[in-house]
Amino acid sequence: MKLLSFIFALVFCSLFAQKALPLDTLKLKEAKDMLADDYGNLYIYKNKDFSFTKYDSLGKQIGKMMLTVPYKVQTVQNPLSVPLFSENAQEMKFVDQNLNEIQKVDFKQKFGFIKMAYAEDLQQLWLLDDSTKRLIQYNFRNETTINSYPFDASIDDLMDILVYENKVYVLTRKYIRVYSLKFEKLFEAPLENGKRFRRENEFILVITNNSILKYIPEKEMVEIFEDPDAQIVDKNTLSYFEIKANKLYLYNLENNKEAKPQTEPDPKQKATEQDVEKSAEKTAEPNSAEGKLEKKTQEIESKNPAESSLQRLIEDTSEIQAAGI
Structure with missing residues (x-):
């Protein structure tokens, strides 16, 4: 006390x-x-x-x-x-x-x-x-x-x-x-x-x-x-x-003096921030088709940098679609 x-x-x-x-x-x-x-x-x-x-x-x-x-x-x-x-x-x-x-x-x-x-x-x-x-x-x-x-x-x-x-x-x-x-x-x-x-x-x-x-x-x-x-x-x-x-x-x-309350962010700025957050959330989903495709592309390029990445990407995309993803 x-x-x-x-x-x-x-x-x-x-x-x-x-x-x-x-x-x-x-x-x-x-x-x-x-x-x-x-x-x-x-x-x-x-x-x-x-x-x-x-x-x-x-x-x-x-x-x-x-x-x-x-x-x-x-x-x-x-x-x-x-x-x-x-x-x-x-x-x-x-x-x-x-x-x-x-x-x-x-x-x-x-x-x-x-x-x-x-x-x-x-x-x-x-x-x-x-x-x-x-x-x-x-x-x-x-x-x-x-x-x-x-x-x-x-x-x-x-x-x-x-x-x-x-x-x-x-x-x-x-x-x-x-x-x-x-x-x-x-x-x-x-x-x-x-x-x-x-x-x-x-x-x-x-x-x-x-x-x-x-x-x-x-x-x-x-x-x-x-x-x-x-x-x-x-x-x-x-x-x-x-x-x-x-x-x-x-x-x-x-x-x-009393502390001034924080002002609300500008509506346009707030909307932009929300769009960025949604985009980040969408990119971060690893189980989606887009996520698996992106992951496969990175693996191909890291293993065979000299080989045509586009051709291997098409082949692997066909495999993913055949698997029903």
């Missing part, structure tokens, strides 16, 4: 080109969540003191926020405007590349109780209002409601929502569910320790505690990264990241 574990470790490292990053262990200790942007910057959220800290790829601190209540960091894909939602404070903050607050949207004065919020872009939010059981599309720039849809927001262990192309993605700790805007369930699949969504163009990913899954529309969830020993995992467009044993590791996506 130990040998198998060692072999698995070697294969895993060779496939993913593991690289330890220079981030102090003390900075990773007690981290509740970790996110990485496409510039290699890392964002660490600690639930113990509600701190949110940004580091560059060398471990140098760029910015830090000390929050008073728990916040959920939605995404850092746009480091110039990072959204954070607090169910306790009933608000959403937007912070810049140095984690300075640039805008705050207060839901208390305009809505009932917002269970979860999703920032679609720099103007629109999608809000799950638990008091009215509605999904609200809200333009926070001009403070207007664009649309409102009946939607039961009373979902146990709700972790995240995402709205894309008229579909509502709901993530809990144990399930992913996809609905239409009419609250019709289109897809459901079990998972473990769901944490948040990540959208990369048209692809929807699910980040869990130790794995990353890709949604195949209305078919299945495919695991694209997994490490049972990881405490936290995340990815950007170039790499996977994980915290394991309070150390940060990076894995290159280029070493995780």
Whole structure:
């Protein structure tokens, strides 16, 4: 068993080109969540003191926020405007590349109780209002409601929502569910320790505690990264990241490409190959008349090279025919 574990470790490292990053262990200790942007910057959220800290790829601190209540960091894909939602404070903050607050949207004065919020872009939010059981599309720039849809927001262990192309993605700790805007369930699949969504163009990913899954529309969830020993995992467009044993590791996506299936041979080439095989099979039959004739010809030529091979061949052919072959 130990040998198998060692072999698995070697294969895993060779496939993913593991690289330890220079981030102090003390900075990773007690981290509740970790996110990485496409510039290699890392964002660490600690639930113990509600701190949110940004580091560059060398471990140098760029910015830090000390929050008073728990916040959920939605995404850092746009480091110039990072959204954070607090169910306790009933608000959403937007912070810049140095984690300075640039805008705050207060839901208390305009809505009932917002269970979860999703920032679609720099103007629109999608809000799950638990008091009215509605999904609200809200333009926070001009403070207007664009649309409102009946939607039961009373979902146990709700972790995240995402709205894309008229579909509502709901993530809990144990399930992913996809609905239409009419609250019709289109897809459901079990998972473990769901944490948040990540959208990369048209692809929807699910980040869990130790794995990353890709949604195949209305078919299945495919695991694209997994490490049972990881405490936290995340990815950007170039790499996977994980915290394991309070150390940060990076894995290159280029070493995780799937092998391409072999293509079918050209029909003409395939037909030619079949004809050659049939011809070879036909020549290889020693008990046929043609086979015996060929064998006899070779014997005649080897015994009497000076004699007329044609005459002897005719005579022996007559003998073979007389024998009833």
